[in-house]
Amino acid sequence: MPDLSPSYDDSAAGCGEPVDPTLVPKRKLYTGALMPAIGLGTFGSDHAPPEEVAAAVKGAILAGYRHLDCASVYGNEDRIGAALEEVFHRGIRREELWVTSKLWNDKHGEDEVIASCKKSLADLRLDYLDMYLVHWPFPNFHPPGCSVDSRSPGARPYIHENFMKTWRRMERLVELGLVRHIGTSNMTIPKLNLLLRDASIKPAVNEMELHPHFQQPELFDFVRGNGIEPIGYCPVGSPGRPQRDRTPYDTVDIADPVIVEIARRLGVHPAAVCVKWAVQRGQTPIPFSTKPRNYVANLRCAVTEPLAEPDMRAIARIDRNCRLIKGQVFLWKDNQSWEDLWDIDGEIRT
Numbered sequence: 589m590p591d592l593s594p595s596y597d598d599s600a601a602g603c604g605e606p607v608d609p610t611l612v613p614k615r616k617l618y619t620g621a622l623m624p625a626i627g628l629g630t631f632g633s634d635h636a637p638p639e640e641v642a643a644a645v646k647g648a649i650l651a652g653y654r655h656l657d658c659a660s661v662y663g664n665e666d667r668i669g670a671a672l673e674e675v676f677h678r679g680i681r682r683e684e685l686w687v688t689s690k691l692w693n694d695k696h697g698e699d700e701v702i703a704s705c706k707k708s709l710a711d712l713r714l715d716y717l718d719m720y721l722v723h724w725p726f727p728n729f730h731p732p733g734c735s736v737d738s739r740s741p742g743a744r745p746y747i748h749e750n751f752m753k754t755w756r757r758m759e760r761l762v763e764l765g766l767v768r769h770i771g772t773s774n775m776t777i778p779k780l781n782l783l784l785r786d787a788s789i790k791p792a793v794n795e796m797e798l799h800p801h802f803q804q805p806e807l808f809d810f811v812r813g814n815g816i817e818p819i820g821y822c823p824v825g826s827p828g829r830p831q832r833d834r835t836p837y838d839t840v841d842i843a844d845p846v847i848v849e850i851a852r853r854l855g856v857h858p859a860a861v862c863v864k865w866a867v868q869r870g871q872t873p874i875p876f877s878t879k880p881r882n883y884v885a886n887l888r889c890a891v892t893e894p895l896a897e898p899d900m901r902a903i904a905r906i907d908r909n910c911r912l913i914k915g916q917v918f919l920w921k922d923n924q925s926w927e928d929l930w931d932i933d934g935e936i937r938t
């Protein structure tokens with residue numbers, strides 16, 4: 589551990605001792621690389637400005653986090669880069685960190701993939717990324733913060749041939765040494781089957797929505813069965829997401845009686861039960877918080893006593909198949925439903 593005295597962080601002080609990162613479980617990727625089994629989400633959306641997210645990144649690393657989930661579209665990589673520079677000055681070494689970034693949807697084209705990756709690297713002040721993801725399989729642009737009814741004029745469905753062109757550009761990033769691994773996000777089994785058939789470099793992870801009310805057991809088993817690690821986003825059920833991303837049918841994980849009862853018994857917040865369940869089930873959760881008390885509590889979930897087997901079984905039974913991030917803005921035709929994006933009947937919609 590680096591010397592972090594006198595207090596390990598100005599903002600996280602008072603939240604207890606930092607967590608020893610060597611105690612945090614690791615996921616072994618098919619390349620043999622070890623990825624910390626919990627990371628910090630960095631999507632501030634409408635509620636956390638870049639400075640606040642960057643302060644959380646600094647505080648979280650000094651509190652023991654070693655895995656960050658970033659993306660160019662989150663609009664804060666330059667501030668996070670400044671925070672990284674500060675923690676490096678305080679004795680953290682680059683190779684101790686696992687930093688992911690993502691290619692945004694309007695940058696899938698020729699020349700744009702390398703340029704976007706280099707922009708993220710420059711903003712983050714790094715010379716390589718541990719992981720670079722294709723953020724969505726659809727190249728459809730929409731401005732940050734737009735309404736769910738917004739559609740990009742040139743919107744297209746998933747076209748595998750085009751996706752493979754983007755994937756070849758991603759593979760090139762590995763060859764150039766700009767990124768150590770590449771992966772996918774928001775993919776489905778039919779799309780991954782095609783990618784696995786045609787890729788020269790297989791995705792090392794698939795980032796997907798995973799929380800107790802949306803467990804995606806089939807996709808979860810599929811990716812693991814193919815040597816791909818599942819990264820779970822919205823692990824707490826994204827209680828802070830903007831109103832425009834909510835529907836009357838959405839359920840609330842942290843209000844589920846099973847989660848609430850386990851939390852009460854353990855004396856923790858229901859969010860912590862969701863995070864603990866995720867790590868123990870085998871996905872890598874990336875909970876977001878800018879509050880030191882909460883992000884430290886989430887990390888501690890990974891190193892404290894596991895949930896009892898009956899609790900794990902009880903949580904397995906509360907799956908509601910409730911997808912929160914439906915992706916409506918990616919639809920490409922009128923009169924479509926967001927379900928068309930997710931290949932629910934095993935067919936890729938065109």
Ligand SMILES: NC(=O)c1ccc[n+]([C@@H]2O[C@H](COP(=O)([O-])OP(=O)(O)OC[C@H]3O[C@@H](n4cnc5c(N)ncnc54)[C@H](OP(=O)(O)O)[C@@H]3O)[C@@H](O)[C@H]2O)c1
Nearest residue numbers: 629630631821822823824825826828859875876877878882
């Ligand atoms: N690949 C993709 O397409 C994709 C999509 C969505 C998200 N993501 C990634 O996943 C990350 C997480 O998703 P998310 O932010 O939507 O949802 P989330 O992590 O499920 O929920 C975050 C919310 O939960 C609260 N929270 C977290 N830990 C808590 C605790 N211990 N106690 C009480 N409240 C707690 C936070 O409130 P406070 O701030 O008040 O603590 C925050 O409002 C994002 O930041 C992003 O990095 C990726």
